[in-house]
Amino acid sequence: MLKVRHFIEPVGKMPISRRRTQKWKRVSRAVRSLHTRPGFLLWRAHHIAISIFGDECRDLSTTPSQHAVLSVVKEVRGIDQMEVSRLAGLDRFTTALVVSNLIKRGLMQREQRADDRRCYGLAISAAGLRLLNRVRRGADRARARLISPFTASEQRTLTLLLKRLVITLNEDARAPLDEAALPGSARPVQRGTGNKSR
Numbered sequence: 001m002l003k004v005r006h007f008i009e010p011v012g013k014m015p016i017s018r019r020r021t022q023k024w025k026r027v028s029r030a031v032r033s034l035h036t037r038p039g040f041l042l043w044r045a046h047h048i049a050i051s052i053f054g055d056e057c058r059d060l061s062t063t064p065s066q067h068a069v070l071s072v073v074k075e076v077r078g079i080d081q082m083e084v085s086r087l088a089g090l091d092r093f094t095t096a097l098v099v100s101n102l103i104k105r106g107l108m109q110r111e112q113r114a115d116d117r118r119c120y121g122l123a124i125s126a127a128g129l130r131l132l133n134r135v136r137r138g139a140d141r142a143r144a145r146l147i148s149p150f151t152a153s154e155q156r157t158l159t160l161l162l163k164r165l166v167i168t169l170n171e172d173a174r175a176p177l178d179e180a181a182l183p184g185s186a187r188p189v190q191r192g193t194g195n196k197s198r
Contacts, residue, residue, distance in 0.1 A: 048146070049064075049142070049146050050063075050064060052142045052145050052146055053067075053138070053139065053142040055142075056138040056139070056141045056142040056145070057135055057138035057139065057142070060131065060134055060135055060138065062131065062135055063098075065088075065090060065094060065098050066098055066101065066102060067132075067135055067139065068088040068089070068090070069084055069088050069090070069095065069098050069099060069102065069108075070102065070107065070108065070124060070128055070131070070132050071088075071132065072084050072087045072088050073108060073122045073123065073124045073128075074124045074128070074129065074132060077121070077123050077124075078111070078113055078114075078121030078122070078123065079121055079122055080119065080120070080121055080122065081095055081096065081099055081122065082095075083178075084099065084122065085175060086175075086176075086177065086178040086181070087177065087178050087180070087181040088181075089173070089175055089176075089177045089181070090175055091174055091175040092175075094175075099122065102128070105127075106125055106127050106128075107124070107125055107127050107128035107131055108122055108123065108124055108125060108128050109122070109123055109125055110122060110123075111123050163183040163184065166182070166183065167182050167183060167184070170182060
């Protein structure tokens with residue numbers, strides 16, 4: 001006698017394939033929602049930028065934060081740590097860690113200020129200058145990769161819009177930039193300009 005098997009789903013149970021499909025739909029809806037939020041997109045773009053920089057500069061053992069601090073100290077010899085924080089856009093804790101790391105590696109040094117022997121400023125070393133020159137090439141490649149999805153016109157527009165955002169909302173940042181460090185500022189960056197003006 002031919003036996004016929006009836007495959008009946010138990011109540012409350014669902015085939016694995018259907019469960020996976022429904023789960024994927026929920027995940028897809030969540031991701032689509034995130035991709036409508038400028039904050040999430042900027043956060044994601046930041047992570048991509050950091051990854052690209054790390055890839056292009058992987059042989060130099062440096063980070064974007066270290067690169068920013070070295071660049072500031074190179075331009076303003078004798079600057080103190082708090083001023084570096086204000087000009088590089090880093091919070092004080094991160095700045096302290098970065099400065100300590102760079103000094104340990106011999107890329108930067110502390111020196112007494114000529115105008116106040118009680119205070120110490122920061123100066124880039126010869127090794128730091130060499131590293132900056134080497135990093136510049138990798139940083140240029142990273143910048144080109146980061147904006148490569150856009151046409152030349154779109155690249156200019158993107159940069160202008162981002163500048164407007166960081167200038168307009170600067171005071172909302174956890175570590176606001178000093179006015180002299182804002183894009184398009186007419187005021188030169190000088191030692192001693194780290195105080196926040198309101």
